[in-house]
Amino acid sequence: MKKRYAIGIDLNKCIGCHTCEIICKLENKVPISVWRIWVKEGLKGKFPLVRKAFLPVLCNHCENPTCVTVCPVKASIKREDGVVIVDPHRCIGCRYCMAACPYGMRHVNPLTGIVQKCDFCLHRIENNNQPACVLGCPAKAMVFGDLNDRNSEIYKFVIEKNVTVLKEDTGNHPQAFYAGLDFILADKKGMPE
Amino acid sequence: MDTMLTYNVPMQETFGVWIAVYFYLTGLSAGSFILSTLRYVFGFEQFKPLAKPGVVLAALLLILAPLALLIHAGQPMRAWHLFVFINPSSPLSWGSFLLTIYPIISIIYGYFMFKENKKWAKILGIIGIPSAIAVHGYTGFVLSVAKARALWATPIMPLLFLVSAIISGIAMMMIVNVIQGYFFSKERKINTDLLFTLGKMLIWIIVFDLFLVFCDVIAHYTGHKEGMEVVKHMFTGTFGFLFLFAEVFVGKIVPLVVFSVPRWRRTSVYVIMAVIIMIGIFIMRYNVVVGGEHIPIV
Numbered sequence: 001m002k003k004r005y006a007i008g009i010d011l012n013k014c015i016g017c018h019t020c021e022i023i024c025k026l027e028n029k030v031p032i033s034v035w036r037i038w039v040k041e042g043l044k045g046k047f048p049l050v051r052k053a054f055l056p057v058l059c060n061h062c063e064n065p066t067c068v069t070v071c072p073v074k075a076s077i078k079r080e081d082g083v084v085i086v087d088p089h090r091c092i093g094c095r096y097c098m099a100a101c102p103y104g105m106r107h108v109n110p111l112t113g114i115v116q117k118c119d120f121c122l123h124r125i126e127n128n129n130q131p132a133c134v135l136g137c138p139a140k141a142m143v144f145g146d147l148n149d150r151n152s153e154i155y156k157f158v159i160e161k162n163v164t165v166l167k168e169d170t171g172n173h174p175q176a177f178y179a180g181l182d183f184i185l186a187d188k189k190g191m192p193e
Numbered sequence: 194m195d196t197m198l199t200y201n202v203p204m205q206e207t208f209g210v211w212i213a214v215y216f217y218l219t220g221l222s223a224g225s226f227i228l229s230t231l232r233y234v235f236g237f238e239q240f241k242p243l244a245k246p247g248v249v250l251a252a253l254l255l256i257l258a259p260l261a262l263l264i265h266a267g268q269p270m271r272a273w274h275l276f277v278f279i280n281p282s283s284p285l286s287w288g289s290f291l292l293t294i295y296p297i298i299s300i301i302y303g304y305f306m307f308k309e310n311k312k313w314a315k316i317l318g319i320i321g322i323p324s325a326i327a328v329h330g331y332t333g334f335v336l337s338v339a340k341a342r343a344l345w346a347t348p349i350m351p352l353l354f355l356v357s358a359i360i361s362g363i364a365m366m367m368i369v370n371v372i373q374g375y376f377f378s379k380e381r382k383i384n385t386d387l388l389f390t391l392g393k394m395l396i397w398i399i400v401f402d403l404f405l406v407f408c409d410v411i412a413h414y415t416g417h418k419e420g421m422e423v424v425k426h427m428f429t430g431t432f433g434f435l436f437l438f439a440e441v442f443v444g445k446i447v448p449l450v451v452f453s454v455p456r457w458r459r460t461s462v463y464v465i466m467a468v469i470i471m472i473g474i475f476i477m478r479y480n481v482v483v484g485g486e487h488i489p490i491v
Contacts, residue, residue, distance in 0.1 A: 034205065035202050038201075038202045039200070040198065040200065040201050041198070041199045041200035041201075042197060042198050043196070043197050043199050044195065044196050045195050045196075046195045052199075057491060066339070066340055066341065069282045069283065069338075070282070070283045070284070070338060070339065071280055072275055072280055072283040072285035072288075072289065073271075073274040073275060073277075073280065073286075074280045075274075075278075090271075090274060090278060091267075091268065091271075092267070092268050092269075092271040092272060092274050092275065093266045093267020093268040093271075094266050094267075094285060095207045095265075096207075096283070096335070096339070099207040099208050099341065099342070099345075099486060100339035100340065101341055102341040102490065103490070104204055104341070104490045107205055108267055109267075112267070113266070113267020113268050114267055114268055115267070170340060184196045185196065185198075187418075188196065188197070188198040189198075189201075189489040189490060189491060190198070191198075191203060191489070192197065192199050192200065192201060193197070193198075
């Protein structure tokens with residue numbers, strides 16, 4: 001059966017250790033100053049009632065991706081198994097996909113000039129391994145798998161928990177599911193003051 | 194709520210200044226092409242002096258404009274991919290063909306014009322007007338299709354771009370008219386009638402442009418959450434200065450007032466206003482492109 005890869009993140013378990021950021025950089029040789037996954041951090045409330053909130057963000061591998069729609073050379077592709085990838089030999093580096101992505105999850109490689117993005121560690125998942133960020137998460141907050149497989153962890157995650165997605169109103173049908181998402185933190189954008 | 198962001202990652206620049214320059218150059222090209230067709234297609238004899246410089250500038254600027262794209266692209270040597278791997282859903286893919294066809298049409302049109310072959314010049318002009326509108330209108334679609342940014346993703350964007358293109362084209366033609374009269378005509382006399390006619394044309398087009406900007410701002414202000422953020426961003430800070438003062442006040446309202454007062458009908462005043470309008474339209478492109486992506490989305 002056709003696969004449909006998706007990722008689930010339980011924010012109640014996330015401890016904000018930034019391991020996913022680092023392990024992704026090591027695994028995919030991501031250039032300096034750009035990230036394919038990062039943890040947004042926020043501070044809610046005032047002392048004594050105060051809590052830190054975390055939100056790891058990565059490419060949502062949308063069902064209806066804007067980046068694939070706008071790529072003028074079809075370098076951005078939605079694979080059969082749901083992974084959105086960039087063909088590094090075809091990309092001309094026009095950055096239109098970066099401008100159009102509602103999640104801002106693409107980066108341009110300063111050395112080669114082409115656009116790169118999270119590909120769910122394609123070299124790992126093709127050999128039935130988990131993506132590096134999922135494997136490295138010490139709190140086991142991240143779940144990866146095939147949504148069409150009813151015995152997979154991600155299927156159970158999506159069914160059992162109250163999940164939501166980021167920017168659902170874009171109509172892109174993102175495939176990164178969050179449990180316990182804090183909309184106040186998701187709404188905060190830009191750099192901290 | 195007492196919530197603050199304590200860690201986030203800065204966004205990379207996507208469309209920078211070079212894309213704004215590119216939009217500006219295609220706008221100037223489309224505007225001057227449309228003005229040059231006023232005589233050969235629509236038969237307004239008073240615009241005869243503008244026809245030839247108009248078409249030469251239209252072709253030249255449109256040959257220059259893609260250079261800005263090549264500077265912007267990360268892999269400029271792969272530009273031929275645009276003509277081999279075509280994605281019909283991408284405005285940039287339409288643009289790669291428009292940017293090839295339009296200069297060719299305008300060069301053929303210019304050839305017949307310089308040969309004084311009025312019949313073929315008219316036919317080529319009729320083909321050229323839609324292609325001039327398309328070559329600049331598609332740049333509006335480039336932005337309005339990118340749904341990530343609320344400032345760009347409005348249906349009004351292609352129209353807004355076309356109207357401002359015609360404004361900048363007319364302003365450039367005013368300067369061209371003065372240079373032509375002062376340096377290249379036999380009597381060394383500036384065709385002031387034409388200059389003031391162009392000024393009169395500009396009044397109504399600027400009014401229409403201000404109306405479009407007003408519609409855009411009102412729709413954003415009363416619209417969804419991201420639209421409100423856009424208005425806040427464009428009305429305060431650096432972009433507040435660039436948008437409200439430089440683009441709208443100095444670039445549009447001041448020329449509008451000056452052109453409507455008959456007592457200020459002097460060549461020097463009109464030339465200064467034309468330069469101001471051209472700078473104002475460039476600031477408008479900068480505000481839209483760079484200002485649009487300056488609003489954080491993550």
